[in-house]
Amino acid sequence: MEFCQARIPNTGIDKSKIDRILENPILKAFASGSCSGIICTTLLQPLDVIKTRLQNPVLSLTSHSTGTKIIPIITDVIKHEQISGLWKGTTPALMRSVPGIGLYFCCLEYVKTRFFNKKTPSPSESIFIGVIARSMAGATLMPMTVVKTRFESGVYQYSGVMVALQDIFHHEGIKGLTRGLVPTIFRDAPYAGIYFMFYNQTKSAVPKDIYSMYPSPVHFTCALVSSTLASLVTQPPDVFKTQLQLYPNKYNGLWSVVVHIYLRYGILGYFQGIVPRLMRRTLVAAISWTLYEKVMTRKSI
Incomplete structure (x- = not known):
């Protein structure tokens, strides 16, 4: 942004070197990504709290009607818990999302420029790029994902993030800090791949004159559409991930979660929490990708 270009006093610092650093696409x-992580998490955390509680079988899976459970x-x-209860888990969410979204875009840009030196990747290339970038970012920040889910659920009453990390490690070991990694990867990697493919294809389908006149609205709209489609496809793994992280002693693994939910709640059990997740995912995608596209086309950050 413009403040980064302010004149530096005569301190011996090479301004051209600083400019090159600031121009680095990574x-x-x-x-x-980090800026959008702050904005999205602060504004949209209540949707994550609602989604997590909808997926909590003690609270919500006894009903098939997701929409009618949101208001109660x-x-x-x-x-x-007062109004602040809707922002429960904001601290671990910020600790996960701020570096997480930043790391995702970082990995995305690196893979895209390093291995696919094209203006618009093909659909298969888009899927590959999205999968690799999201998998790297998601696996790195998995412990914060576990803590975030438990804070939001209302089942665990940790006094702070560090207390939660220490308690999980003490009672469940490293396995507890990576609980739900497989369904998280199954959710996030396909989501990112499908999203990136849809995003590139919808963006390329927009007439060039409209795109040049209204780039930000086009990015926002393409992100909304792409995120909606990708979220619908990847909803079941999100439910599996939540169950494994909330009730580690109840299930023997991913397959036991899949079978348990189906036998007790049917196919609709796999889509609990779809409404708030869809709302949050689409808004996060629209905000973060519009900002990302804006920043990447500027001459300096």
């Missing part, structure tokens, strides 16, 4: 990608859950949270 740094710009990380900066845009919001009312219950406010009644017992």
Whole structure:
């Protein structure tokens, strides 16, 4: 941004070297992702809280009607935990999302420029790029994902993030800190790949004159459409991930979660929490990708 170009006093610092650093696409990608992570997490955390509680079998899986459960859950949270309860888990969410989205865009930009030196990747290349970038970012920040889910659920009453990390490690070991890694990868990697493919294809389908006149609205709209399609496809793994992280002693593994939910709640059990997740995912994608595209086309950050 413009403040980065302010004149530096005569301190012997090479301004041209600083400009080259600030022009680094990897740094710009990380900066845009981190900024969007702060904005999205702060504004949209209540949707994650609602989604997690909808996926909690003790609270919600006894009903097949996701939409009609949202208002009672919001009312219950406010009644017992005040309005701040809707932002429960914000601290671990920020600790996960700020570096997480930044790292994702960082990996995305690196893979895209290093291995696919094209203006617009093909559909198969887009899927590959998205899968690799999301897998790297997701696996790195998995412990914070576990803590975030438990804070949001209302089942665990940790006093802080470090207390949660220490407690999980003490009672469950490293396995506890990576609980739900497989379904998380199964959710995030296909989501990122499918999303990136749809995003590139919808963006390329927009007439060039419209794109040149309204780039940000085009990016925002393409992100909304692409995220909606990708979220619908990857909803079941999100449910599996939540169950494994909330009730580690109840299931022997991923397959036991799949079977348990189907036998007890049917196919609809795999789509609990779809409404708030869809709302959050689409808004996060729209905000973060619009900002990312804006930053990457600027001459400096």
